[in-house]
Amino acid sequence: MTDLDALDPRYTTILCDIWGVIHDGHALYPGAAARLARWRGEGRRIVLVTNAPRPAEVVAAQLARLGLADDCWDGISTSGEAGLAALLALSAPPGLLGTRRDRADLETRGLAFADKGFTDLAVTGLDDARPSVADYTGQLEAWARQGVRFHCLNPDRVVIHGGVAEPCAGALADVYEALGGRVAWYGKPHDAIYHHALGLAGDPPRDTVLAVGDSLVTDMLGAAGQGIDALFVRSGIHAGEPWPDDFADRHGLGDWHPIALVDGLA
Structure with a gap:
């Protein structure tokens, strides 16, 4: 069993990054679609959150071309939106x-x-x-x-x-x-995209939300700034790099840290 299989049931809303977590620009990462489908099957709401500078429907069409079914997510929030x-x-x-x-x-x-x-x-x-x-x-x-x-x-x-x-x-x-x-x-780590994404999820309490991402300065810093727990995917943009132990100190985040480090969604 992995950290993903044993994900705390209190996380009823997941804000999941796309590029570097679900796909690499050319193909879906192995197991990513199955993980999203499993989380939805557990009753969690999945909002895909991306710094793509284009409307949500354009991103949805790209995901469909890559083979991600639209029953793997509940909404898409983009920095373009x-x-x-x-x-x-x-x-x-x-x-x-x-x-x-x-x-x-x-x-x-x-x-x-x-x-x-x-x-x-x-x-x-x-x-x-x-x-x-x-x-x-x-x-x-x-x-x-x-x-x-x-x-x-x-x-x-x-x-x-x-x-x-x-x-x-x-x-x-x-x-x-x-x-x-x-x-x-606009976009992660700034406020506007989180307000939009959480609105798509029905504005859940922050302690029930989990952000999933692969970027320190967008996904992790954004989640911490919003008071949201995070899961760090270390096989994306920072592949091969260790988690920086001074991340919280460098950004004035107290003792904040991701709940887990994983190599991917599989």
């Missing part, structure tokens, strides 16, 4: 930094974009032509001088895509803040 309401409430259309696919996905939800003269910028990640964060330095410097507010729709700094590390919007946001630019953050 968490940021959409704020972007739609702006008095003028924002600019966009991201891929053509990201633009099309957000436009399906009624978000329009300006190509110039904007004061807000929706950032889903790097664009289709420039693969390195360094490629954006001049552009970020100009936006910072103009006072453009940077809406980071994916706080991840890097993602492992089929075994290859790829930079994300969070890496651009770090540079922008260092340049003195203003950044609005």
Whole structure:
């Protein structure tokens, strides 16, 4: 029996990360779908929580293509969903930094974009032509001088895509803040995505919620900040690294620590 098989029944809601826990960008991890199905069969509510900068229905379609049945989860909360309401409430259309696919996905939800003269910028990640964060330095410097507010729709700094590390919007946001630019953050570890995810679960008491994730600075830090217990999956982005014993001290978390460290959901 593993820590997963003996999961405390008080955890009636599970907020489960997707990339690095359920799949690697190309395929589902062995046993992940079966674990989610088992947890649901035990009467637990499963909300998938991801820093994907796109609407939930787009993520659901991707999961279906990878072979994850929709009876393995109850809801999906994305950083894109968490940021959409704020972007739609702006008095003028924002600019966009991201891929053509990201633009099309957000436009399906009624978000329009300006190509110039904007004061807000929706950032889903790097664009289709420039693969390195360094490629954006001049552009970020100009936006910072103009006072453009940077809406980071994916706080991840890097993602492992089929075994290859790829930079994300969070890496651009770090540079922008260092340049003195203003950044609005959506997604883990920030509040908005947790409020959205817990709302999908019916706003359960925090002591009945368990977060499952593979990232220290998003999944673990986010859970601790929300007063939620966490399960750390050490085969994702931090594969091969030991749990940092100074994690709680470094972030002012007292004696917080994950309830267990596991190698995957199998």
